[in-house]
Amino acid sequence: MAFPTTPAVLAVARDGTHRFSKVPTSAITLLEGLGVQGDAHAGVTVQHRSRVRQDPSQPNLRQVHLIHAELFGEVARDGYHLRPADLGENITTRGVALLTLPRGTHLTFPSGAVVELTGLRNPCAQIDAFQPGLMRRLIGTDDAGQPVFRAGVMGVVRRGGPVTPGDEVSVTLPDGPHEALRRV
Template sequence: MQVVSISISEKKGMKKTPINKAKLIEGFGIEGDAHGGKWHRQVSLLAEESINKMKELGLDVDYGSFAENITTRGIELNQLPIGTLLKIGEDVLLSVSQIGKECHTRCAIYHQAGDCVMPREGIFAYVLKGGEIKAGDKIEIVENYTAAVLTVSDKGSRGERVDTAGPKIQTLLASLGITTVESTIVPDDYEDIQNVLKDWIEDEINLIITTGGTGISPRDITPEATLPLIDKQIPGIMEAIRYKTGKITSRAYLTRGVAGVSKKSLIINLPGSEKAVTESIEVISEFLIHGLDTLLGKSKDCGRK
């Protein structure tokens, strides 16, 4: 698996131009590229194999034609879970943040061929560690912490509401270098919630996050389904979330989520809205990795940062 080409553009919406080497900046993207910024699509990647599909349709396309920053060879990019860590060369570390994209306006390539591979097979990533890369550099998949995301929603499970909180959690975890390997939606049902959690605990998934069912309505039972599975409660996690998000909205004090350890898994209940999970993960991001390190025996001294 390797880098075939690197491309940048000064403006968005333009075909990118290949360059010999590039400097990646942590938390931003590629120096000099218009798509760099403090967001989740800092760097785009597309496989050479995908570009060849379009060439076979008779299109005159090359590296950068699909506005990808990094063209790869020998890796099925669109099969990578969100949060997969990719090491490029000696120093650069990327975390996959999005698979594919929705095209609101059809590009010139689509109008020529009636198809475009970037929306289906291109991916995007955060830059977790910067450095210099060049064509020919080796790409490695790096082992990291795993996560599973459970959305608890009657309407969501019936397809009557689009779940935005679950996917948002996956993207936010990716920014911390945590790979989401499982995700699903269940109704507000005690047995359904427990069955999924038990399976993930048995699979030794490092971090399990639920979203939804933490309020005080009659159907909100996520904490009740979670508590019997927890070996050690960690009340400080939810105390920190309620304290800090309570400064944004006093309604945060009505959430009843719990957190704790079950065997080798850390379980955290979060509220059901995209806004709430965003604010909550911002709070726990300060200590989440250290907590996982401690749980799995990678850190022994909790008194130091």
């Protein structure tokens, strides 16, 4: 897959209520150690309802959800029509191969805001409730028969600041041996 030479933000979204899709907006504000200001998933500890039921004291490794817009074109070939924020992401990027980045990668925005990638989004049954059959397109298998999760990546806010559509994204890989993203 070819990516543009300048990685950028295509769209941003938030929602103060726990719903599947989020509401696109002209800007979001990332809050250090919390997530997206005004978003239901912001917090130091887990905010996703299923995880709160399991253990509400777990650290929130899912403060920010990012999806690469190139995914929309891939699933459109099978008849699925997605727009930014439909799958609940806060930041839709283009030109960033999010799924290939290692854990600990920093994504920096022009405001100085930094999101550190923590893992892959764990696709859930709500995806099929949104568009029947879509989940099977978001979970594939690699050459070794292992599952490949394509529903985006999750991260935590290391430095706060605003993020807007059109912002360039700077990608900084972590030092040392790289650890592949796993479901969080």
